[in-house]
Amino acid sequence: MAIKVLDTAAAADGNLRRMFVKEARSLAQLSHANIVSVFDVGEVDNLPYIVMEHLAGGSxxxxxxxxxxxxxxxxxxxxxxxxxxxxxxxxxxxxxxxxxxxxxxxxxxxxxxxxxxxxxxxxxxxxxxxxxxxxxxxxxxxxxxxxxxxxxxxxxxxxxxxxxxxxxxxxxxxxxxxxxxxxxxxxxxxxxxxxxxxxxxxxxxxxxxxxxxxxxxxxxxxxxxxxxxxxxxxxxxxxxxxxxxPVMTDPITDFVPTVDQSPVVALLSNYGQPIRRIFFAFMAALPVFALMVLASFGLITSLAAAGLVAIVAFAGQLGVALAIAWVIETVLIFLFVPGLAVLFALMGVWVWIRDVRSEQAIMAMAMPVTAPLGLAPAFILTAAAIDGLMGVITATWGATLTVIFAIAAGEQSLGPFVQTGFTLRQETLFGTLRAVDTKSALIGVLQGRGSSLGEVMNPETLVSQMAALVSRLVAADVAALATVIAWTIAGLTVWSVTRMLRTFFDTLLRRPTRWFSLYVAAQLVGAMSGAAILYLLFITWGPLDHAAGRPADNVLLVSAMVGVAFATALGVIIGATQRPEPEEEPAPSVAARRLPVR
Structure with missing residues (x-):
């Protein structure tokens, strides 16, 4: 142990004496492996002292x-x-x-x-x-x-x-x-x-x-x-x-103005959270609804299942909603391609083990559904605008899922900015009849008629399905890989441009104040840059420009412009409504002062 004693002259000062004892009692509450331990506080010969841990390793x-x-x-x-x-x-x-x-x-x-x-x-x-x-x-x-x-x-x-x-x-x-x-x-x-x-x-x-x-x-x-x-x-x-x-969310981290610095951010922080919840609830429910309709479930049943996911998500339990959606989607994919359902389930386990943020997983899962609507640029740009470099990974993840789904469906193009490279349209593995047969077989098992399941789940049929999928993936033109690369490059462009603008604004202004207008400008310029790169890649890069079934240039341009508007608006709203981690209520602070001790 070591003993720290206040100097006689300092001890004569009532304020210093009181503050010395106050310090000691405060530090005595700090029990941590990387803080010197305080064992006792007292006074001898009218001199306050602190008994603390002795450390022989030096400073x-x-x-x-x-x-x-x-x-x-x-x-x-x-x-x-x-x-x-x-x-x-x-x-x-x-x-x-x-x-x-x-x-x-x-x-x-x-x-x-x-x-x-x-x-x-x-x-x-x-x-x-x-x-x-x-x-x-x-x-x-x-x-x-x-x-x-x-x-x-x-x-x-x-x-x-x-x-x-x-x-x-x-x-x-x-x-x-x-x-x-x-x-x-x-x-x-x-x-x-x-x-x-x-x-x-x-x-x-x-x-x-x-x-x-x-x-x-x-x-x-x-x-x-x-x-x-x-x-x-x-x-x-x-x-x-x-x-x-650490750089996942750069350049968004610390770039959004605080509530005190911007009345718009204050407004969004108070009232923008419902918009954020509605968006992610809708995105979580959309793949469930689409797969159920594709599997020939009734409209009411499809809406009920999707509504359950959306309600749980809107209630603030986004992780639970994602888990429910993942289970439902795994079962629905099983109706079409059982082998693919197993891989999808394993991906869900990986997402859970890696503790991937629910919002990022939901964005990636929604991309195959929104791509046929021409919203691929919107989701690519939004992911990168919201989550920085992690958003780029989300875009790559979503692009991979979208291309795999398009190949399994046998499509030459799954909307603007999604090309498989197929010369001719292939037979889809997501056939409604296949889903109806599997569904009927499962119902038969539940009703005690187990023989029908064996007919549908014939091992030869399952192997042929997976072999057909693997064969398509291998035979797919380089356009499929080029699509994934183009999406990734677009996301990287958004991240890089926004990062450079943040650095430029910080250097130019040299002040702690964040301006909401600059934040919006950075989001807009980043989204426009990403959309421009994506558009140029699809009209100039050979594997994409010459891919069979590619939409016309004007369709791509409109899709890219819609993506810019969507990404800017949503990026600003979601970015400004990201709530900081809760801080513990502070106790009295300690401002270090140097006192004579002996």
Whole structure:
């Protein structure tokens, strides 16, 4: 154990004494593997003291001074551990506000622990007297400007710590405290890889985002910072790679104005949620309705099944609605092609195991149904506009399902922007008679007439069905693959253009305020760019331009224009009604101050 005792002069100050004890009691509530433990708080000889965990591994500052820059993997591991500790403290309403390498200590197992949380103050106290007590070399820009400490201030501090661990020195150095504080406000840090070329560029992106001048441009939570770092693979090797998760929703993340910044966003946040629910409820129910009609179920029965899915989805249980829809669709596909139904069921299990977002799965599942209506561009562009890079994956997923369905149906074209490359139309595997026969056989089994099922489910018939499907997939022209590629390129265009516009606007304005008009403009330009690329690919790229059954150019153009309008409107509404994760009610915050101790 270690004992921290307040200096005699400081102990004579009643306010400092009271704040010291308040700090100790606050920190005693923080029981986390990456925060130094506090065991006791007391007073002896009129001097307050704190009994805390003794850590023999030294500090990060001492380690850097002894060995120089750390291995990238070690630096990232330490930063992730510190971020985890900060995230826990933040969930309790405690802000460190003076994070630096000397406050990062190590235990015997080399696990990082945060020390010296400073003196506890309520947000009201900090707002009333926003003096700067943090070390000038590690202070957040907003603290220099007299603003109170926040979660994003600690994210900035952790960014500074990681920077120093990677290159061996802070991004800003000077013997003049005033110069240091000015640098934090106006000077951009040199990317770490420019000082240490062996570092992966992925680290530059993460560190520089954490060190953004404006708090709203940084990671908004310490846990987000940790996830971004944990996503870098092979970090100590020459070729580092980044898992796709942290950039899934870029560039939408942090680009939508807040409720305080835009009355339109405030309006949509209050009243746009029903529109969002209606859309996804309708999309979840649409494939169910279409397959039931195709399988010759009555209109009332089809509407009832689709309505059940839609009601559950609109009630806010989108995941449950997706599961119900998936089961119904698996049974319906079984009526046509049992082997394909098994593959569809396995895909559902994969979606569940991978914890794919329900909205993305619903968008992909709706694409084969909406494509014949000419809405393929609408869904491609909307997916990319809403979910960024993950939306591109959704578009690719949807394109694959759409092309497979078109091939199984034997169609040359399944509406605008869907080509199979068949020279002649083939016999469909989704024949109504086949579904009626299978349905009758199943009903017979339920009624005790099991012999009819064996006739319909003849193994030779099932094998021939799957062989026919595989044969069609293999024999399909390159146009089928080109369709999937074109959809993917269109989605990537939306994502890339919107990302570039976000960066341009952030650089141009250099302000934390988000303008709704710029958000709409970015969505519109991104959707128009994606639609233009998709249209040009289908009228100029040989495999698509010369594909049999391709719709006329003017039909493609109208479909693309409708897609732009649809994607812009829906992207804006859904993007603006995405609700943030619930934050815990903050307890009194802690603004770090430096006190003499002995």
């Amino acid at each position: 990060l500052k001492g380690r850097i001074e002894r060995t120089g820059p750390l291995k990238a993997g070690d630096a990232v591991r330490i930063a992730v551990e510190v971020a985890n500790g900060l995230a826990f403290a933040h969930s309790k309403g405690i802000i460190h506000a003076d994070l630096k390498p000397s406050n990062i200590l190590f235990d015997a197992n080399d696990h990082a622990k945060i020390a010296d949380f400073g003196i506890a103050r309520t947000p009201k106290e900090d707002a009333a007297t926003p003096e700067l007590y943090a070390t000038a070399m590690y202070v957040a820009p907003e603290r220099v400007e007299g603003k109170q400490a926040s979660v994003q201030s600690d994210v900035y501090g952790l960014g500074l710590v990681l920077y120093e661990a990677l290159v061996g020195k802070p991004p800003f150095t000077s013997t003049n405290a005033g110069v240091l504080m000015r640098d934090h406000v106006v000077r951009m840090p040199v990317p770490p890889s420019h000082l240490r070329p062996s570092l992966p560029k992925e680290l530059d992106t993460i560190v520089l985002k954490a060190l953004a001048k404006q708090p709203n441009l940084r990671y908004q939570k310490a846990s987000d910072f940790a996830k971004a770092l944990a996503a870098i693979e092979n970090i100590d090797k020459e070729l580092a790679t980044t898992r796709i998760t």
